[in-house]
Amino acid sequence: MAKSEGPTFEAALSRLQEIVNRLEEGDLTLEESVALFEEGQRLADRCQNLLDQAELRVRQISET
Amino acid sequence: MLSHPSAYTVSSITEYIRHLFEADLRMQDAWVQGEISNFTRHSSGHWYFTLKDEKAALRCVMWKGKASLLRYIPREGDVILVHGEISVYEVSGQYQLYVDKLQPAGGQGELYVRFEQLKAILGAEGLFDAERKRPLPAFPRRIGVVTSPTAAAFQDVLNVLRRRFPLAEVILSPTLVQGDDAPPQIVAALDRINAEGVDVILLVRGGGSIEDLWAFNDEAVARAVARSRAPVVSGIGHEVDFTIADYVADRRAPTPSAAAEIATPDIADLQAAVGGLQERLLAGVQEQFAERRRQADYEARLLRGLSPARRLDTTRQSLDELVIRLDRALSQIVDRGRERLTAQRRALAAADPRAIMARGYAIVERKADGARLREAASAAPGEALSVHFSRGRLHVIVDEIYEE
Numbered sequence: 385m386a387k388s389e390g391p392t393f394e395a396a397l398s399r400l401q402e403i404v405n406r407l408e409e410g411d412l413t414l415e416e417s418v419a420l421f422e423e424g425q426r427l428a429d430r431c432q433n434l435l436d437q438a439e440l441r442v443r444q445i446s447e448t
Numbered sequence: 449m450l451s452h453p454s455a456y457t458v459s460s461i462t463e464y465i466r467h468l469f470e471a472d473l474r475m476q477d478a479w480v481q482g483e484i485s486n487f488t489r490h491s492s493g494h495w496y497f498t499l500k501d502e503k504a505a506l507r508c509v510m511w512k513g514k515a516s517l518l519r520y521i522p523r524e525g526d527v528i529l530v531h532g533e534i535s536v537y538e539v540s541g542q543y544q545l546y547v548d549k550l551q552p553a554g555g556q557g558e559l560y561v562r563f564e565q566l567k568a569i570l571g572a573e574g575l576f577d578a579e580r581k582r583p584l585p586a587f588p589r590r591i592g593v594v595t596s597p598t599a600a601a602f603q604d605v606l607n608v609l610r611r612r613f614p615l616a617e618v619i620l621s622p623t624l625v626q627g628d629d630a631p632p633q634i635v636a637a638l639d640r641i642n643a644e645g646v647d648v649i650l651l652v653r654g655g656g657s658i659e660d661l662w663a664f665n666d667e668a669v670a671r672a673v674a675r676s677r678a679p680v681v682s683g684i685g686h687e688v689d690f691t692i693a694d695y696v697a698d699r700r701a702p703t704p705s706a707a708a709e710i711a712t713p714d715i716a717d718l719q720a721a722v723g724g725l726q727e728r729l730l731a732g733v734q735e736q737f738a739e740r741r742r743q744a745d746y747e748a749r750l751l752r753g754l755s756p757a758r759r760l761d762t763t764r765q766s767l768d769e770l771v772i773r774l775d776r777a778l779s780q781i782v783d784r785g786r787e788r789l790t791a792q793r794r795a796l797a798a799a800d801p802r803a804i805m806a807r808g809y810a811i812v813e814r815k816a817d818g819a820r821l822r823e824a825a826s827a828a829p830g831e832a833l834s835v836h837f838s839r840g841r842l843h844v845i846v847d848e849i850y851e852e
Contacts, residue, residue, distance in 0.1 A: 393615050394587040397718075400725050407732030414740055421733035428729065431722040435715055438614035442606065444597065445621050445644055 391427075393434045400427040459538070466536035469543060475534040480506065480545060481553050484522050489515075497522075499530065499545070507544035508532075514548050517688050519657070527553040529560070563665050566692055570667070575674050576695045582679040584699060584711055585647045590617050591711065592646035592678060594637045597622045601654040601683075601704035608708035613715055619644055625653040630663035635672040642677045648711050649676060651693060652683040652704035664691035673697055683707025805838035812836075815843065825851050 391399065403424040407417055456464075469475045482499030489495055493512030498505050508530065522528050531549035536542070551560050570576065591609065595602050597620055609616060621644070623637035624630040634651075641649055651673065653661065663669065664684050673680050673696040682697035683704040694700040701707035752758060797803070805811065812821045815832035827833060827846045835842040 392587075392589065393718075394589070397587075397722065397725075400722070400729070404725050404728045404732055407729065407736065410736065410739060412736060414736065417733050417736040421729060424725075424729040428722055428726045432719070434615060435719055435722070438715070440606065440610045440614040440616065440618060442618040442620065445619060445640055 390430050393431060396427045396430045396434070400424055400431065403427070458541075462536060462538045462541055465543075466538060469535050470533075477531075478534060478545065479529065479531050481527065481529045482506065484526050484528050485524060487522060487524055489521075495547075499528070507537075507542055508547050509537075509544055510547040510550060514550075518550060519688070520550070520552060522550070522552065529553045563692065566665065566667055566670070567695065570670055570674075570692065570696065575670065580674075581698045584679050584681065586713060588613075588616055588647035588711060590619060590644075590646040592619050592621055592641035592644065592649040593652065594621045594623060594634065594641055594649060595652045595704070596625045599625065599654055601625075601652045604654075604703075604705045605650060605652055605683075605708045608705050609712060611715075612709065613712035615715075616712065619646055624663075626656065626660050626663055631666035631669050634663060634666075634669045638669075638672040638676055638680075646678050649678045649680045650683065650704070650707045650711060651680050651697065652707050653685065654704060655686045655689070661685050661689055661691055664693040666692070669693055670696045681707045681711045802838050805836070810835050810837050824849055 390396070403420050406412065407420055407424070412420070480499060482501050485498050485500055485505075487495070487497040493516060495508075495510040495515045497508050497510075499508055500506070510530075510532075529551055530545065530547045532545050532547040534543060534545050537544055574580065593602065593605055595605070602620065606618065609618060619641065621637040621641035623633040625634070638649070638651070651664075653664065661684060664682075670692045673682070673693050679698040680696075681699045681701055682691070682694045683701040683706055684691050684694060685703075687702040690700075699707075699710055701710045801811070812827075813819065813834045813836065814821060814827070815834050819826075821827055821833070827849060829846050829849055831846045833844050833846060835844055
């Protein structure tokens with residue numbers, strides 16, 4: 385996971401799930417649902433980018 | 449044919465003998481040591497052999513399912529330690545030991561005893577209890593790997609992690625994984641990786657002999673696994689190998705690769721999950737708009753129903769209906785009046801004296817006073833009378849009177 389601005393994959397995915405659940409529950413003003421949708425889109429893009437660009441990092445701690 | 453009334457059949461007495469063995473718990477949980485002879489590995493996969501010592505022999509059978517798991521294959525003359533239950537093979541009337549565990553006696557037998565003893569001690573302490581097992585994190589960002597950096601097992605782990613969950617960072621805490629120096633190194637490596645702070649630890653080693661894997665049956669190693677802050681997934685040797693470390697670990701995987709799989713989500717699943725969420729996100733917001741539209745339509749309909757214009761329309765309509773009903777009532781009244789008038793006229797016409805006179809009758813009046821004469825005696829001779837016809841009249845003088 386590249387160190388870049390924005391939430392971790394886990395945090396982004398978890399927030400995205402929350403947003404989808406809220407949208408599916410309804411009971412929102414249109415402004416709220418549009419705002420949630422836009423935030424959800426950004427999070428989904430973030431998740432996809434993290435997955436697409438992920439490259440396993442490996443390091444070794446020293447023996448003592 | 450004569451028979452004794454209480455004679456057993458061979459089958460029933462043999463079955464009874466078999467029950468005697470099977471009812472005896474010591475016969476059902478027996479460890480026996482002896483020298484193996486007549487060892488036959490049948491093509492079916494079952495093993496048949498005889499255990500013997502200086503004075504006796506015991507027939508043994510080990511079914512394919514158990515035998516196929518053994519790495520150690522005994523040779524004629526080996527002294528072995530077996531475990532199993534004694535029962536009767538009724539077809540030949542022979543009792544025999546049905547073996548489920550088999551190992552060489554002597555050196556490895558002692559290892560086995562040590563293994564069982566340590567397992568019993570740690571088990572009694574509760575180190576293997578299911579309640580101690582911690583759940584693995586769904587998204588391990590930092591994965592600690594405790595193994596030998598040069599081992600194939602480490603490369604196997606890295607390959608799986610690259611394929612499945614490249615979002616992770618792998619931190620290798622290197623250690624020897626076999627030999628007498630291995631246990632203290634494994635303990636130190638576990639403690640170091642915990643100090644580093646990781647989400648999950650993979651304790652792995654590739655396959656090998658029982659002796660090769662022995663470091664993972666060490667008490668200090670077991671206790672280091674037990675005190676690990678991060679949950680530990682063990683993947684030691686192959687599917688059939690169970691070490692004490694496996695029992696203490698939060699999850700036991702059959703191999704190092706499997707340990708890496710158990711500890712991580714699959715990126716393909718994650719991509720699918722994100723895609724699914726995106727679809728639901730879009731559907732969710734569209735539904736919000738659709739719902740609003742439905743609501744607005746509904747309210748608009750309600751509003752139209754409640755508006756003054758609508759009420760006026762309604763009033764106007766009922767007024768119209770009233771007027772129509774009034775018209776209808778009026779014309780009925782008029783029609784009925786007209787009919788009655790016509791009837792009256794007809795009756796009147798029938799009663800008209802002129803109509804009667806037209807048929808040949810006449811009205812006679814006294815000229816002097818205009819009185820209508822109804823009988824001949826009312827007139828006097830020489831009196832002037834008017835005779836009215838339907839058309840015209842006559843003035844006449846009475847000449848003669850004839851009374852009837």
